Amino acid sequence: MSTDLKFSPQPEDVADKSFDYVVCGGGTAGLTLAARLTEDPNVTVAVLEAGEHNIGEPLIDLPGQFGQQFGIPKFDWSFPTTAQKFSQNKEYLWQRGKGVGGSSAINFYAWVKPPAKDFDAIEQLGNPGWNWAEYAKYTRLSETFHPATEEQCALYPHTHDPTNRGHSGPIQVTVPHTIHTVDKLFQETLVNKGLKLIKDPYGGDTIGTWMASANLDPRTMTRSYAATAYYLPNRHRKNLILLTEATVARVLFATRVRGEDSELTATGVEFVHGGKIMQVHAKKEVILSAGCIQSPQILELSGIGRKEVLDKIGVECLVDLRGVGQNMQDHTYFGVSYELDSNAGHKTYDLMRDPEFAAEARKLHADLKGMQHIGITSFAYLPYTAATPEAPALIQRAAATVDALKKSGTLEPGPGQAEILDKQIENLKDDEVPDLEIITFPGYFTTITAPEAGKSYVTILVVLNHPLSRGTIHATSNDPFAKPEINPSYFENDSDLENLVQHIKYIRTMPDTEPWKSGIVREMDPGPKYQTDEELRRRRAFLPLLTCTEHLAEYIYDCHGTCWHTVGSTSMLPLEKQGVVSPELKVYGTRNLRVVDVGIIPIHIATHTHATAYVIAEKAADIISGRRRV
Incomplete structure (x- = not known):
């Protein structure tokens, strides 16, 4: 890695400082959004990324290495799922990009x-x-x-x-x-x-x-990808700072005053760097771009989500938002x-x-x-x-x-x-x-x-492409380093x-x-071991006519896994439809907290989600800035 690409910002450049926008997650959507917002020199943005500064790594840059980053902690979160009741109680690993650029650094491009x-x-x-x-x-x-x-x-x-x-x-x-x-x-x-x-x-x-x-x-x-295309050319902007190895612990909110509107006002973010708990302040907004798995986790750690989930992990419920972590769909x-x-x-x-x-x-x-x-x-x-x-x-x-x-x-x-x-x-x-x-x-x-x-x-x-099964993603602890419980309900x-x-x-x-x-x-x-026949499966009492054969089903159980295209855990839907964010991507019950990543997609789409993550961030940049580029 050349010295020109070495990361320079230190915790003291962010801790206790104030920025217009604090973006949680330096992945595909987060870096895209930060780059577009800082095109205005009067706007300041701090990006917190839990992973390392991986720009320039041959294992990322060179194509033709399909999945070789998987399982390496420097590059991959390797989230485990729960045992899947309807897939022979198998557990699966969900690979997700860890580091600058997020999953855009390790996907199959x-x-x-x-x-x-x-x-x-x-x-x-x-x-x-x-x-x-x-x-x-x-x-x-x-x-x-x-x-x-x-x-x-x-x-x-x-x-x-x-x-x-x-x-x-x-x-x-x-x-x-x-x-x-x-x-x-x-x-x-x-x-x-x-x-x-x-x-x-x-x-x-x-x-x-x-x-x-x-x-x-x-x-x-x-x-x-996001790191080389959106961040690297803009890394010298004085109004953009990216701090790596900074794990978001929770969003901070202003104390409510009796008689005020019940909506929460985000004032900043608490994060952990080098084992120390620090804070960064947001003058305008806090934006979660931590992905479909970790954005709902951060919401729950911040007191926004299902009260019963928050009670279980010992977090005070500030907004009982029922859709957080629900409606999850995976290819x-x-x-x-x-x-x-x-x-x-x-x-x-x-x-x-x-x-x-x-x-x-x-x-x-x-x-x-x-x-x-x-x-x-x-x-x-x-x-x-x-x-x-x-x-x-x-x-x-x-x-x-x-x-x-x-x-x-x-x-x-x-x-x-x-x-x-x-x-x-x-x-x-x-x-x-x-x-x-x-x-x-x-x-x-x-x-x-x-x-x-x-x-x-x-x-x-x-x-x-269009699963009818619905899963959930929820925090299991108030420890930000604890991996959430992922149940895709395959x-x-x-x-x-x-x-x-x-x-x-x-x-x-x-x-x-x-x-x-x-x-x-x-x-x-x-x-030849897995052949169809006329034996009808009867795994569900209410579906006696299901035509899957046992043999082919066994092969699917043995060989299927995530396609890394998870959506829906912070669904963009009306509140009465159990939505988490509005069409402006604001989290319901808050004034200035948004989610900008593929987790907002409420109904799955027949495509690989990488290009769509950029679309969401590009559109979000216009929504947030109030401009219109298209």
């Missing part, structure tokens, strides 16, 4: 955006201004798109629509190195199966098969892998398992060549109705689960949850809303069977499991279609 109808649904739930038209404007502010080179287009016909892309934003977006032989195999097969080939999926229409971009800087083929995923025809000349990521090849790829990266700057590029999204003739019956059964839940009396008070679930069922019936997602990883990416040296593989990754609604089974069934029809039929040798995972 696929630059993907939602379908228009998914984002419009957020507005329809009671959030004026949070729609696709607004999304399209703000996402262009965040990016600079670099088209594929002539050399890339000679191998694969990359297409794009420049009107859908940004051309002057901080995040550099380009077409990464692709395994064009595998991309052709996947794309041509799906087109032959009837899917539409999309020229550019960044205009709100994602149903079909298409090639994704990646947030890589084509000048260096290194990761372009879960797993893979289906195939061995490729060895005579087809594929050069897949499997080569990187050879240490000598990997070392050579690292050397080639300096010349912008080689497999080190590979990306995950081939995506396909399709509605339920295009995936299986069983769709009408399956949708009807999903609707029955929602009706049963509403009649059971176990839904949270207020109309919010019922309205969201009804909206999801409505979307399941809509041919313009994608419910199934499959992604091509050009290599072996499953865990049941071991790959063989010298062979090439392809893995089709499966993602559950498969509490059986329709989620059924959706994933249908993914597998659809993928297993691909070998009936050319060129997939001739291009693959055999299915590796799940493999």
Whole structure:
């Protein structure tokens, strides 16, 4: 790491000082927001980041290292979930970025955006201004798109629509190195199966098969993310300060005076640095950008949340805000892998398992060549109705689960949850809303069977986009260093499991279609052990007709895990719908406390959430500053 990148601010530069805005979390949204607010030289911002200063780390900067940061405390929080009652009591780890840039520093850098109808649904739930038209404007502010080179287009016909892309934003977006032989195999097969080939999926229409971009800087083929794009170019601003290794303990509020409005006024933040408790003061606002997991935890540590949760952890309840930590939704995923025809000349990521090849790829990266700057590029999204003739019956059964839940009396008070679930069922019936997602990883990416040296593989990754199951995230202690309790409630609604089974069934029809039929040798995972049959599962008394088979369900239980796209724990909804923040992102019951991160998304969207985190922060900057850049 060069000395120019070393972090200079010290605790004394922040402790007991006053800033206009104090941002809790130096991750994707936090750094974006801080950079935009400090474009006004008269505005001061302090950012508190619990992780280390990781800018310049090769393990972050160099692409082609999918998940290698996971489990390393310097880079990853590694949050455990509770044992999952509906997934064979398994516990899962949720990886989240720890350090400057947050999860944008450790994700798989696929630059993907939602379908228009998914984002419009957020507005329809009671959030004026949070729609696709607004999304399209703000996402262009965040990016600079670099088209594929002539050399890339000679191998694969990359297409794009420049009107859908940004051309002057901080995040550099380009077409990464692709395994064009595998991309052709996947794309041509799906087109032959009837899917539409999309020229550019960044205009709100994602149903079909298409090639994704990646947030890589084509000048260096290194990761372009919040730290390098929004913070690093602005680090010398006198009105912006970022303090790392500063763990937020709680938000501080002014003492209420009898007869005053009941809303709380945030005056600053208490944080821990080097084992010492310190405070920083906010003249205007405190903003939580700690992510879907830790923003609700900070709210609860600050006395905002469910009274019964706060009583349990010994925190005085200042605002009994019922939605904090509720309505959490997570994308879960797993893979289906195939061995490729060895005579087809594929050069897949499997080569990187050879240490000598990997070392050579690292050397080639300096010349912008080689497999080190590979990306995950081939995506396909399709509605339920295009995936299986069983769709009408399956949708009807999903609707029955929602009706049963509403009649059971176990839904949270207020109309919010019922309205969201009804909206999801409505979307399941809509041919313009994608419910199934499959992604091509050009290599072996499953865990049941071991790959063989010298062979090439392809893995089709499966993602559950619109889960009907709802989870929770809550603090377990008043200690800010204690990890919160995460219960995603995977498969509490059986329709989620059924959706994933249908993914597998659809993928297993691909070998009936050319060129997939001739291009693959055999299915590796799940493999012959996991076959469908006519035995109907009866895991729920109220769902006797569920069509998931035990075998495929077992494979899903064994292999699924978080897709790192959690939303909803600080939902943007009207208060009477059990919302946590308003459309202006203010926490209900407060004058000047906001949440700005993906936790505000109240209904899940069929996309990877990285690009959307920038959109939320870009829009929040205009809301907070009162300006309008789009």
